[in-house]
Amino acid sequence: MQAFDSSDATAILADLCAGDGAAADKLLPLVYDELRALAGHLFKQEQAAHTLQPTALVHEAYLKLIRADHLKLNDRAHFIAVAAKAMRQILTDYARLRRTDKRGGAKWQRVTLDDALAEWQSQNVDVLHLSEVIDQLAELSPRQGQIVDLRVFGGLTIEETAQVLQVGPTTVKSDWLIAKAWLKRALADPCAS
Amino acid sequence: MRIMNSSRHDEIGTHFLKAQSLIGDERRHYIEAISARDPALAREVESLLAADEQEHAVFDKTENVGLARGTRLVSQEDMVGKQLGRYVVKRVIASGGMGTVYEAIQEKPRRTVALKMMKSGLATPAALRRFEIEAQILGQLQHPGIAQVFEANVYDNDAGGMPYFVMEYIPNALTITEFAQHNHLDLRGRLALFAPVCDAVHHGHQKGVIHRDLKPGNVLVDASGQTKVIDFGVARATDLDIQMTTMRTDVGQLIGTLAYMSPEQVAGDARAIDTRSDVYALGVVLYELLAGRMPQNLDRRSLVDAARIIQETDPPRLGSVNTAFRGDIDTIVAKALEKDKERRYQSAAEFAADIRRFLSDNPIMARPSSAAYQLRKFAKRNRGLVAGVVTAFLALLIGAVTAINYAIEAGKQAEVATMEAQRASRRFEQVRELARTFIFDFHDQIKDLPGSTSTREFLVKTGLKYLDDLSKEATDQPELLLEMSDAYERMGDVQGRPNYPNLGDLSGALESYQKSIKILEALCHANPDDLDLHRRLAFCHNRIKEVQTARGDLSQAIAHAHAYLNIVEPFYRKDPNDLPVQKLMAWGHNGLGKAYKLLGRLDEALVEFNKGMELREAIAAKSPDDKRWYRELSTGRIKIAEIYYLKCDYESAIEYFRRAHADRLVFAENQPNSRLAQRDLAFIYGKIGETFMEMNQLDDALANLEASQEIRLRLAEADPNNVSAKSDVAIGSYRLGEVQLKAGRLDKAMLHQQAFLSKSKELMAADSENTNYRSFVAEAHTRVGDVHLQKGDFGDAINEFQKGLVIIESIAENDPLNVSHQQQLASCLERLCSAQRNSGRADEGLENCQKCLAILESVLEREMSNPQSLFAVAEAHEQLGSTWNAMANDVGSSAEQSRTYQKQALAHFMRARKLTEQLQKESGPFPGTKELQDRCDAGIATCKHSIDSPR
Known part of the structure; x- marks a missing residue:
């Protein structure tokens, strides 16, 4: 197990908020591990499946990793931005693992992540495909890609997203409307990319 | 295939937004206008509009799912004055x-x-x-x-x-x-x-x-x-x-x-x-x-x-x-x-x-x-677990059924196959029944459910009944037999595996482990080269060893530790360089050493620990880069150091602790941020400090204990939510208090012990059901009382001891089998008695001292050969002697009473003296024995003198 503690994460986050862009790369693995551990933890707790939404996991990770009393409110948005990225990574890694190896992964991992995905899966959302089309969108418009990550995997509101990206809420709202329509179309039509 | 670039994407987006904000004819006109100059653009916009009409699980949900509603990042509008x-x-x-x-x-x-x-x-x-x-x-x-x-x-x-x-x-x-x-x-x-x-x-x-x-x-x-x-x-x-x-x-x-x-x-x-x-x-x-x-x-x-x-x-x-x-x-x-x-x-x-x-x-x-209702509630609470375990059992069954099918395909006689199939189906039914009634996840849940003991007992009994039925059928299927032995082992764990949540039914646990052993022995006999089977068998003996240790039957514990080694040894002889076998042997020697140590056979313990150590070093030499193994090395050295400590060879103890320290440093270097490594270091400093304390080198003791506490404080500060870090600090304060007390710096001792008390109370408040922390609080009261006692503030001392006593009594009442609670209870009673005696209330003290003796005697009965228990009983007799003696000397006692009391005192002093002699004969030198004998001799002399020449 990698050794780190909440003070690591808090310190890195402080760097990130102070404008050190490279700090995001350091924070990402911490958050990634924590999210996976959380998924396992929740399973052990015999937790009812319906609370295992990806956004809830992200928020729990924040509470676990960050000593929030040291931070300002908008620092949290920065954290969530990183965590959203980690969450997408986890979900796609997992989906890929399961596609290639039906028996792959520890048992708890399979169960919990399945739960986390249950809502989407019941609607036939293919996470891998979703992730691919988000990447395609990000090529065309990096900001729209970011907005989708923050909203979908981080659970941020329009206003929060605007704070993270340092643009106006109106811009976020327009971009989000376009991104949504574009992604829905891309997901519905496999040739449309 | 659409050809797309960023600017085109933006253009489409802009038109889409505009169109989307329009409705009906207006929207249609707008798109027609685009189509007139760029039909492809119009098609793009139309297809986006169409796609956007469709609800989608991911995106349209997101609309309503803002994170943390109510703590939005946007500030509240200030209403005052509006x-x-x-x-x-x-x-x-x-x-x-x-x-x-x-x-x-x-x-x-x-x-x-x-x-x-x-x-x-x-x-x-x-x-x-x-x-x-x-x-x-x-x-x-x-x-x-x-x-x-x-x-x-x-x-x-x-x-x-x-x-x-x-x-x-x-x-x-x-x-x-x-x-x-x-x-x-x-x-x-x-x-x-x-x-x-x-x-x-x-x-x-x-x-x-x-x-x-x-x-x-x-x-x-x-x-x-x-x-x-x-x-x-x-x-x-x-x-x-x-x-x-x-x-x-x-x-x-x-x-x-x-x-x-x-x-x-x-x-x-x-x-x-x-x-x-x-x-x-x-x-x-x-x-x-x-x-x-x-x-x-x-x-x-x-x-x-x-x-x-x-x-x-x-x-x-x-x-x-x-x-x-x-x-x-x-x-x-x-x-x-x-x-x-x-x-x-x-x-x-x-x-x-x-x-x-x-x-x-x-x-x-x-x-x-009612009890029936409690039972239903238990089952309901554990519904998730039941489902989980049933699934696991079904998986096992599917494995068995597949094996049978394979046998059939392999051309076994039809008749045999039918019999097998019938047995399998019966077994299926039984196991399912078993799963339904018995398989709750005892391991982790048990301790969190106060008051469910009778329910759990019922469940275990039902489970056992089915297991026994199954075992009658399964005579020739190795797979099934192995499963059975596992099940018995788990059952034993639930019934009474020490240091794990268990029912405290030690003899039940022994019985289950024995059943597991019986099955495994047969399997091992049939497969003499199968290391895995032998490993299981050895581990099962180890389980019995643990239970026997807890029961205080140390000779049985040693017998099973030997059995473990006897099982693994042939493999070791065959290939002394096989790493897994070496590890098994190292653990085996360690286990035997621990049992000898408890028995007070320190030399034999040392031999075993040294054998274990040699193996550990051999393993380390083989893979010098495996820094994690340094932790094992260091653990082995600590074991040896502890024996030297008990043998009162403090110089050697320190030497080994220092080497353990060096190994841990290697381990820690490998993981500079690792809390575990830091904690280990703190632990070793603590041990070294304790050893110096025994050597009466109080400055060295203090320096090491302070170094230990410094690490503990740092760890606790870095992780304020970590309960065990906090409890480490509490223990550190306690040790510092002890050393200051010994050095006669009573005010400092008091400060540390009060810190111990307040930290323990915090721990207890955070987790009121955790017996450990409650017993911390009790111990802290006792230690604060000790300092009062040394200061001569007997009233305050009595007060603290009584506070501690109330807590320990309730702990011991809930867990009567746990010897350490009984011991804690006895030691608190003994102190209370001593404080009462010193404050002229020997008659009150007498009762407490008698209670203390009774408890220690019942502990001794369970741990016949544990020298510590014997020593404690001897000490209690000595205390009782002193108390009777104090009563005899009380001015309120008549000459007649005084004489009777002196006789009582004499009897206890002599009994204590006799026990120490027995102890020396059985276990060799035991720390504190000499001092105790001196006190007894002094007591005997005083009593004899008083009886011969009454006042």
Whole structure:
């Protein structure tokens, strides 16, 4: 197990908020591990499946990793931005693992992540495909890609997203409307990319 | 295939947005206009519009799922000074999770009102409509115990409509708990204050309104003593409770509110909430009002944990918090707090009525739950586990069935196959039955469920019955046999594996382990080269060794430790360089060494630990880069050091501790940030410090203990939520206190021991059901008492010892088999006696000393050959001798009495002396024996002298 503690994460986050862009790369693995551990933890707790939404996991990770009393409110948005990225990574890694190896992964991992995905899966959302089309969108418009990550995997509101990206809420709202329509179309039509 | 680039994408996006904002013909015209100059662009926009019409699980959900509603990053609009309708907002009274309460002035008629502005807007027209309807209903609630809602309205701002309520303003209001405290109300006063709150809530229920957010902050008392329930129905009208329970994201605020939520509310099932949910919340409020604490401590829990606790864990009974509440009032509160709403009071009025029956000394209606009900509840609580384990068992079965099918295909005779199939199907049925009734996950859950012992025993017994049936059938299938042995082993673990949650049924555990061994022996016999089977068998002997150790049958423990080694040794002889076998051997020697150590056969223990150490070093030499193994090396050295310590060879002990330290440093270097490595270092410094203390080199002792404590403090500070880090600090303070006491620096000793006490209390408060922390608090009282004793403040000492005693007694009562509790109890009694004797109350001390002796003798009976137990009994006799002696010397005693007392004293001194001789014969030198003998000899001399020449 990698050794780190909440003070690591808090310190890195402080760097990130102070404008050190490279700090995001350091924070990402911490958050990634924590999210996976959380998924396992929740399973052990015999937790009812319906609370295992990806956004809830992200928020729990924040509470676990960050000593929030040291931070300002908008620092949290920065954290969530990183965590959203980690969450997408986890979900796609997992989906890929399961596609290639039906028996792959520890048992708890399979169960919990399945739960986390249950809502989407019941609607036939293919996470891998979703992730691919988000990447395609990000090529065309990096900001729209970011907005989708923050909203979908981080659970941020329009206003929060605007704070993270340092643009106006109106811009976020327009971009989000376009991104949504574009992604829905891309997901519905496999040739449309 | 669309050819796409960024600028084209942006162009399409712009037109899409514009078109999307238009409707009907306007939209059609707009697209036609684009199509006229760029048909491809128009097609793009049209297809986006069409796609956007489709609902999508991911994106359209996201619209409504903002993270942490209520703690949005956008700041609240400041309302002070603004006019809303006919109200002018004056000042903020309070701000909470749901919204902000202002004091406001109404113009006509002119009066002061409370205005509550909710944080969340009403997002949809449907929500707005429901808000209006609910607001109307709220206006109809008119009851002296309910703060009247005058108006509910919506304030329009850019963020959408913000609902607000205008309510009766209650000047100088206190919350119900503040009021009771402020007026020093006693139990009856508090109940009399509370009953009308139930009446008010009942009134609301009759009007069809559920409060949904009852908590002391919503139950106010005005200056005249009239209770006023505020915020009735506010949660419902604004959907807040549903958001809270289904979103489960806004933690800080939610935890506080969560504590008052019923299990059905926490489950997030809005339809399951009814008036009985309010009854539950009232129960929590009453619990808090009476006990001065919450039924369950949810602080620092994650939301998920908190919710689980509310749904699954029964709070400690009110009567266990304070014995004054035992009986009816305990039953009443417990009935309100039932997890199953069907079992609660069915209305707030019933609740109030039972409270009033109690107040007028009439029999109450509530009844304590029956055993049968407890059993059902247990099963229900563990439903998830049951399902999980059944699945696991089914997987095993499928494996077995496949094997049988394979056998059939391989051309076995049809007849055999049928027999096999029949057996398999019978087995299937039986195992399924077994899974249904017995397989709850005992391992982790058991300790968290207070009061379920009888239930668990029943379950274990049922499980065993099925296992035994199965074992009669399974005579020739290795797979099945292996499974069986595993099952017996698990069963044994549940029954009595020491240091794991268990039922304390040690002989039951032995029986199960023996059954497992019997099966494994047969399998090993058939497969003499199968290391895995032999490993299992060896481990099973190790389990028995642990149980026998706990039972105090150390010779049996040693026999099984030998059995372990005998099983592994042939493999080792065959290939002394095989790494897994080397490790097994190292552990085996270690295990045997531990048993010898407990028996006091220190030389033999040393031999075993050294053998283990050689193997460990061989393994390390083989893979020098495996830094993790350095931890094992260091552990091995510590074991050796500890033996030297016991042999009073402190120089060698220090030497080995230092080498262990060096190994740990290598381990730590490899993981500079590792808390584990740091903790290990702190542990070793602590050990070295203790050793120096024994050597009476108190400065060195202090330096090492301080180094240890420094690390502990650093670790605890880095991770304030880590309970074990905190408990390490507590122990560190204790050690520092001990060394300062020995150095005669009593004030410093007192400071450390008081730090130990306060840290222990914090730990206990955070986890009141953890026996360890309760026993910490008891020990801390004892140690503070020790310092008082040294200072000569006997009264204070007695006081502390008695505080400690009460706690240990309750711990020991709950866990009578645990020897260490008994020992702690005895040592506290002994100190109390000594303090009482010294303060001229030898007669009171006598009783405590006798109790102490009785306890130690019963411990000795269980641990016949444990030298420590023998020594303790000897010590107790010596204490008793001193106490009788003190009584004889008391001026109040007559010459006749004095003589009788001296004879008693003499008998105990002589008995003590004899026991120390026995100890020396059996176990060799034991630390402290010499001193004890000197004290006995002095006592014997004094007594003889007094008897021969009475005063």
